[in-house]
Amino acid sequence: xxxxxxxxxxxxxxxxxxxxxxxxxxxxxxxxxxxxxxxxxxxxxxxxxxxxxxxxxxxxxxxxxxxxxxxxxxxxxxxxxxxxxxxxxxxxxxxxxxxxxxxxxxxxxxxxxxxxxxxxxxxxxxxxxxxxxxxxxxxxxxxxxxxxxxxxxxxxxxxxxxxxxxxxxxxxxxxxxxxxxxxxxxxxxxxxxxxxxxxxxxxxxxxxxxxxxxxxxxxxxxxxxxxxxxxxxxxxxxxxxxxxxxxxxxxxxxxxxxxxxxxxxxxxxxxxxxxxxxxxxxxxxxxxxxxxxxxxxxxxxxxxxxxxxxxxxxxxxxxxxxxxxxxxxxxxxxxxxxxxxxxxxxxxxxxxxxxxxxxxxxxxxxxxxxxxxxxxxxxxxxxxxxxxxxxxxxxxxxxxxxxxxxxxxxxxxxxxxxxxxxxxx
Numbered sequence: 161x162x163x164x165x166x167x168x169x170x171x172x173x174x175x176x177x178x179x180x181x182x183x184x185x186x187x188x189x190x191x192x193x194x195x196x197x198x199x200x201x202x203x204x205x206x207x208x209x210x211x212x213x214x215x216x217x218x219x220x221x222x223x224x225x226x227x228x229x230x231x232x233x234x235x236x237x238x239x240x241x242x243x244x245x246x247x248x249x250x251x252x253x254x255x256x257x258x259x260x261x262x263x264x265x266x267x268x269x270x271x272x273x274x275x276x277x278x279x280x281x282x283x284x285x286x287x288x289x290x291x292x293x294x295x296x297x298x299x300x301x302x303x304x305x306x307x308x309x310x311x312x313x314x315x316x317x318x319x320x321x322x323x324x325x326x327x328x329x330x331x332x333x334x335x336x337x338x339x340x341x342x343x344x345x346x347x348x349x350x351x352x353x354x355x356x357x358x359x360x361x362x363x364x365x366x367x368x369x370x371x372x373x374x375x376x377x378x379x380x381x382x383x384x385x386x387x388x389x390x391x392x393x394x395x396x397x398x399x400x401x402x403x404x405x406x407x408x409x410x411x412x413x414x415x416x417x418x419x420x421x422x423x424x425x426x427x428x429x430x431x432x433x434x435x436x437x438x439x440x441x442x443x444x445x446x447x448x449x450x451x452x453x454x455x456x457x458x459x460x461x462x463x464x465x466x467x468x469x470x471x472x473x474x475x476x477x478x479x480x481x482x483x484x485x486x487x488x489x490x491x492x493x494x495x496x497x498x499x500x501x502x503x504x505x506x507x508x509x510x511x512x513x514x515x516x517x518x519x520x521x522x523x524x525x526x527x528x529x530x531x532x533x534x535x536x537x538x539x540x541x542x543x544x545x546x547x548x549x550x551x552x553x554x555x556x557x558x559x560x561x562x563x564x565x566x567x568x569x570x571x572x573x574x575x576x577x578x579x580x581x582x583x584x585x
Contacts, residue, residue: 252279388568475502
C-alpha cells in the first residue's frame with residue numbers, strides 16, 4: 161500500500177507541475193503576442209487633431225523651451241500615426257534635451273540618449289516628402305549638438321549638406337534656409353568654433369526670412385567673444401555661460417586677467433607723482449589661515465583661485481562676517497561694476513574715481529543716484545568698459561546676471577585701459 165500511495169502522490173505532484181508549466185506558457189504567449197502588436201492608432205477627435213498639426217505645435221513649444229508640453233504634442237501625433245517622421249524627430253530632440261538635465265543617474269542618461277538616437281533613426285528612414293526630410297535634417301542637427309557623441313560636429317555638417325541638397329532640388333524649401341543656418345551656427349558655437357558660428361548667423365541675417373532676432377542676438381554674442389580673445393580653455397568655456405558665478409569670476413581674474421601680476425607690477429606714478437604701493441602683500445599660507453576667510457570653499461574645484469582673490473581683497477568678492485564666500489552665487493551687474501571700479505582705483509591710485517559722479521542726476525530709469533553702486537556703474541560705462549542693458553530705454557540693468565562673454569570683454573577692455581599705468585606694459 162505504501163508504494164501505491166507514493167505513486168499517487170508523485171502523480172499528483174507531477175500533474176500539478178505540468179499544469180503550472182502549461183499555465184505559465186499560455187501567459188507568456190498572451191503577453192508576448194500582445195506586445196508584438198503595435199497599438200491601434202487612435203481615431204481623430206477634431207478637424208485639427210492631425211499628426212501634422214500636433215507636430216507643428218510641438219515645434220512651436222520647443223521654440224518656447226516648453227519641453228514637456230512639446231513632448232505631449234509629439235506623443236499626440238504618434239498616437240494618430242506611429243510613423244509620422246516629424247513627430248519622431250521632435251521626440252528625439254526632447255529625449256536629447258532630457259538626457260542633459262542635471263541630477264539624472266548615469267543609467268537614465270544613457271537610456272534617454274539611446275531613445276533619442278532610435279527616434280532620430282526612425283525619422284530619417286520614414287521621412288518621405290521633401291518638407292518632412294528638411295524638418296528631420298534640422299532636428300538632427302539639434303540632436304547631434306545636444307548629444308555630442310564622437311564626430312558629432314561632422315554629423316551636423318552631413319545633415320546640413322543634405323538640407324542644402326534638398327533646397328537645390330526643391331526651391332520652395334528656401335524659406336527653411338534661415339532655420340537650418342541658425343542651428344548650424346548653434347552647433348559651431350557649441351563646438352567653440354566662433355568664426356564659423358558667426359558666418360552662419362550672418363547668413364540668417366542676410367536671408368532675413370526668419371530667426372533674425374535670435375541670430376542677431378547670437379551674432380552679437382559671438383562678436384563679443386571674438387573681441388575678448390579668450391586665451392585659456394577655461395575662458396572659452398565661460399564665454400558661453402549666461403550667469404557668471406563668484407567662483408568663476410575669481411578664476412577669470414586670476415587666470416585670464418592675471419590680477420595678481422597686474423597688482424605686483426603696479427603703476428609708474430600716481431597723479432601726485434608719488435610712488436605706487438602694490439596692494440599685493442605676503443600672506444601666511446598655512447591651511448588654517450587659508451580657510452579663515454572663507455569656510456565654504458574647502459572642497460570647491462576653484463578653491464586656489466578664490467583664496468588668492470580673497471588675499472587681494474577685491475571689493476565685493478570678500479567673505480562675509482560669517483566667513484562664507486558663496487562661490488556658486490551669481491554676480492549681478494551692480495556688484496560687478498563695484499568690483500571693476502575697485503580694481504581700477506587700486507591700479508591707477510586715483511581715489512577720486514570713487515566719488516566722481518556722486519551728486520549727478522542718474523541717466524538711467526532703473527538706478528537712483530544714491531544707489532551704492534551708482535558711481536561705479538557711471539565710471540565703468542563712461543569709459544566704455546561696461547555696456548548698459550538698453551540705451552534707448554535708459555536702463556542699466558543692475559540686478560541682471562552678468563554673461564560670461566560680457567565679463568571677458570569688459571576685462572579685456574579694462575586691461576587695455578590699465579596698460580599705460582602698469583610698469584613694463
